[in-house]
Structures are given as structure tokens and as C-alpha cells.
Amino acid sequence: MNAAPALLGYAAGVGFLAPRLLLRSAWPHRAPALAVAVWHGLTVSFTIAVALAAYHLAAPTEHLHADLIAVLHSCGLTTATATTAAPDPTVADRLAITLPLSVVLLVLGCFVFEVLRGRRTRSRHREVLDMVGRRSPHLCATVLEHDRPAAYCLPGHQPRVVITAGALRLLSPGQLEAVLEHERSHIAGRHHLVMAATQAFARVFRRLPLARHGKEQTSVLLEMIADDRALRRRSREELATAMYEMAAAKAAPVGAFAVGGPSAVVRMRRVLAPQRRPHVALRGTVAAAAAVVPVIPLLFGCVPTLG
Amino acid sequence: MRRLGDLEAEIMDRLWRWQRPATVREVVDDINEERPLAYTTVMTVTNILYNKGWLLRTKQGRAWLYTPVRSREEYAAALMEDALGASEDRPVALAHFVQQMDPDEISALREALRTVGRRAES
Structure with missing residues (x-):
């Protein structure tokens, strides 16, 4: 039995329906780290489903196991069982391996590209920053002489937390610490790698709802994770008012395009009105689902022929 | 060293x-x-x-x-543009605290702060 239609149906479900379901649920904002894991689990699951569907379309009669052995055989990696069991790989067999492999390699390649591009941009930025900014050992941050209040971070290798002189003038010590803690947690959590992964997936499957929403949601969820970390050290009021002060002080001119603005409103409501984390049973189920979902497409490929 | x-x-x-x-x-x-x-x-x-x-x-x-070649302020301004400019690709390289917002959204923030402040007082 050919599993291609089932796999394609599954991929459509993951790619189109699952993001809609996730967007409608309330729990992701209450457990942002879990939600990021679910988005990524779906992404991996979708990629594997598409790759396997391509495999089954190209080699409708063969089963994956036999072909893996054939690949090993053609690579010269013969084992005792492989030499007896493996048929000579035909053109169709080769295609059946090349297609799914190229899907997976394309996504992985884009991820590596995004990581390297980010690293290059940051290291150029850091070079100028180290010259122009003043290191503050007291704040563990680099102070940039600029009136516009802003804070950002350069994650990755040789990380930097940057705060402008304008922000230092604007914020109280407590607010400042909340902002810095937020940026530090981006660095500690290696959020840039998570972002690079969603970015890579969105580059390959550009129009797919899972890719589009996944990218947007991941960036908002990562901010929420950083907010939660900042709240371990600082009060809700300090973080929320810092958010407001910084946003209000650098308002975009009327009519200008606001870059993903609404996320700040959502974040602030969330910081101000504490919500309990989802029930432990729900958290456990979601975590298990996130872990299992990448494996599901493999079952589609194997179970029918086993039976 | x-x-x-x-x-x-x-x-x-x-x-x-x-x-x-x-x-x-x-x-x-x-x-x-x-x-x-x-x-x-x-x-x-x-x-x-x-x-x-x-x-x-x-x-x-x-x-x-x-x-x-350029003043410190000019370099700082260029860095700010680089870090906070309105490019879609930016989040990969740099994460910043709050993004640029228009006046409507800022008044929504103010409203959110006020509501909670009132609730805390009562």
C-alpha cells in the first residue's frame, strides 16, 4: 500500500489546520516555552511528512527499509545482511532517495545560512559598537551615546547587551534592571537560534500558514519568555512601566509603518495581569505531543506495509 | 591583558x-x-x-x-538604524526590547497600565 496520499493529507493538516488551532488556543501565551516547542515540533513533522511523501511518490512499491539498505549498498557500506538482501539500485530508487533528501537538506541548509548570516551581521555591528559604545562594568552592558531610548542585544558569540544614554536617563534603576534582564535572557536562552530555525523554514515554505504564523508567533513567544525571566528578578510594575516608557518615547511618526507593534500591547497586558500557568496535566500532554509529533509521519510510512 | x-x-x-x-x-x-x-x-x-x-x-x-572620519554620534546613529531599523530580517541578528509603535498602540498601552493601576488601588 502506498502511503503518499495519507502523508500528504497529514502534511496539509499540519501545515494549514494546526496553526489555526494553535492561534485560537489561549494556553500558548500562558506557557510560551511549550508553545515554541510545539511550533517547532510541527515544523519538523511537516518537513518529514513532505520528504516521506516525495519518497513514496517516487518509489510507490518499495518500502523504506529495503531502500535504505540499497542506499547503504550503493555507498559501499555493505553489511552482511545488506549484501544478500539489497537489489541493485535502479534510477527510480535513486530518485526516491534524492527527492526526500533534498527536501530535508534544503531546510537544514537554509538554517545554516540563516545562522551564518546572523553571525556576520552581528559581528560587523559589534566591531563598530565596541569602538563607539562605552562598556559599563556596573550594568554589564554597552552604553551607546544616543538620545533615543532603546535597548537591544547581540546574542551568540561574544554577546553584548546595548542600552542607549537616552534610555538610561528615562528609566528608574528598577526599570533599567528589568530591561537589561529581559535582554540577558534572550542571550542566555540562545533565542537567535530558535529564530533562525523558523526563519529558515519560512524561507523554504514561504506561503504555508504554518511557516508564516510560526515565524510571527515564535518571535512574540520568545519576547514573552524573556519577560518571564525578567519578572523573576523584578516586579511586574517595573517591567510594564519600562515597556511603556520606552515605547512612548520613541513613537513612530503618524502614518509610519509600525513594526509588529501590537505584540507589545499583548505582552504588557500579560505582564500586568498575571495568569496562572496551564494545569500540569495540560502541560504534560502538550509537551508529549511536541515530542511525538515529529515521529508521526514515520508511522504513516511503515505501519501499512507491516500489517 | x-x-x-x-x-x-x-x-x-x-x-x-x-x-x-x-x-x-x-x-x-x-x-x-x-x-x-x-x-x-x-x-x-x-x-x-x-x-x-x-x-x-x-x-x-x-x-x-x-x-x-565621522563623529561618535554619527556612528551611534548608524548603529541604531542598523539595530532598530524597519527591516524584516532584523530579528535574526538583533533582538530589541520594544518595537516601534504608532500613537494608537501607545495609547492602548497607557490604557492597559491605567486599568491595572485602578484595579490595584480598589
Whole structure:
């Protein structure tokens, strides 16, 4: 039995329906780290489903196991069982391996590209920053002489937390610490790698709802994770008012395009009105689902022929 | 131990603060008030800065006079544009605290703050 239609149906479900379901649920904002894991689990699951569907379309009669052995055989990696069991790989067999492999390699390649591009941009930025900014050992941050209040971070290798002189003038010590803690947690959590992964997936499957929403949601969820970390050290009021002060002080001119603005409103409501984390049973189920979902497409490929 | 980059920053810092062209000798003398450092070291690093495009130089007598290509403020403004500019790709490279918002959204934030403040008082 050919599993291609089932796999394609599954991929459509993951790619189109699952993001809609996730967007409608309330729990992701209450457990942002879990939600990021679910988005990524779906992404991996979708990629594997598409790759396997391509495999089954190209080699409708063969089963994956036999072909893996054939690949090993053609690579010269013969084992005792492989030499007896493996048929000579035909053109169709080769295609059946090349297609799914190229899907997976394309996504992985884009991820590596995004990581390297980010690293290059940051290291150029850091070079100028180290010259122009003043290191503050007291704040563990680099102070940039600029009136516009802003804070950002350069994650990755040789990380930097940057705060402008304008922000230092604007914020109280407590607010400042909340902002810095937020940026530090981006660095500690290696959020840039998570972002690079969603970015890579969105580059390959550009129009797919899972890719589009996944990218947007991941960036908002990562901010929420950083907010939660900042709240371990600082009060809700300090973080929320810092958010407001910084946003209000650098308002975009009327009519200008606001870059993903609404996320700040959502974040602030969330910081101000504490919500309990989802029930432990729900958290456990979601975590298990996130872990299992990448494996599901493999079952589609194997179970029918086993039976 | 101080790194080469630190010395580069120290030299640039002085030239930016003085806001006038200066010779390597002047920079060395100023640094030597804090700690000993060889003239040749400073000269080499200044030359590196010139080659990297941070400094301009003009000949005065037998010595070179160095000036920063751009002011510290201009570099800072360029960094800010780089970090907070409205490019879609930016989040990969740099994450910043709050994004730019229009006045409507800011009043929504203010409203959210006020509501909670009221609830806390009552």
C-alpha cells in the first residue's frame, strides 16, 4: 500500500489546520516555552511528512527499509545482511532517495545560512559598537551615546547587551534592571537560534500558514519568555512601566509603518495581569505531543506495509 | 591583558573627545599619564585604524595629523538604524526590547497600565 496520499493529507493538516488551532488556543501565551516547542515540533513533522511523501511518490512499491539498505549498498557500506538482501539500485530508487533528501537538506541548509548570516551581521555591528559604545562594568552592558531610548542585544558569540544614554536617563534603576534582564535572557536562552530555525523554514515554505504564523508567533513567544525571566528578578510594575516608557518615547511618526507593534500591547497586558500557568496535566500532554509529533509521519510510512 | 581592540577604542575615544586633529605623539603622551605604552605600539594601531577607514590623516611637517572620519554620534546613529531599523530580517541578528509603535498602540498601552493601576488601588 502506498502511503503518499495519507502523508500528504497529514502534511496539509499540519501545515494549514494546526496553526489555526494553535492561534485560537489561549494556553500558548500562558506557557510560551511549550508553545515554541510545539511550533517547532510541527515544523519538523511537516518537513518529514513532505520528504516521506516525495519518497513514496517516487518509489510507490518499495518500502523504506529495503531502500535504505540499497542506499547503504550503493555507498559501499555493505553489511552482511545488506549484501544478500539489497537489489541493485535502479534510477527510480535513486530518485526516491534524492527527492526526500533534498527536501530535508534544503531546510537544514537554509538554517545554516540563516545562522551564518546572523553571525556576520552581528559581528560587523559589534566591531563598530565596541569602538563607539562605552562598556559599563556596573550594568554589564554597552552604553551607546544616543538620545533615543532603546535597548537591544547581540546574542551568540561574544554577546553584548546595548542600552542607549537616552534610555538610561528615562528609566528608574528598577526599570533599567528589568530591561537589561529581559535582554540577558534572550542571550542566555540562545533565542537567535530558535529564530533562525523558523526563519529558515519560512524561507523554504514561504506561503504555508504554518511557516508564516510560526515565524510571527515564535518571535512574540520568545519576547514573552524573556519577560518571564525578567519578572523573576523584578516586579511586574517595573517591567510594564519600562515597556511603556520606552515605547512612548520613541513613537513612530503618524502614518509610519509600525513594526509588529501590537505584540507589545499583548505582552504588557500579560505582564500586568498575571495568569496562572496551564494545569500540569495540560502541560504534560502538550509537551508529549511536541515530542511525538515529529515521529508521526514515520508511522504513516511503515505501519501499512507491516500489517 | 588588554586586547588590540581595546587600544583601538582608547585611541578613537581620545580623538573624539578632543574634537581636533592630533598626532600619535599627543595620543601616546595622554595614554602614558595613566600607564606606560610604547610609541611604536600606538603608531601601529593608529595606522591600522587609518587602514580600516576610521581615521583621516594629513601631513603636518614630519608628522601625520589624524582625525576621525565621522563623529561618535554619527556612528551611534548608524548603529541604531542598523539595530532598530524597519527591516524584516532584523530579528535574526538583533533582538530589541520594544518595537516601534504608532500613537494608537501607545495609547492602548497607557490604557492597559491605567486599568491595572485602578484595579490595584480598589
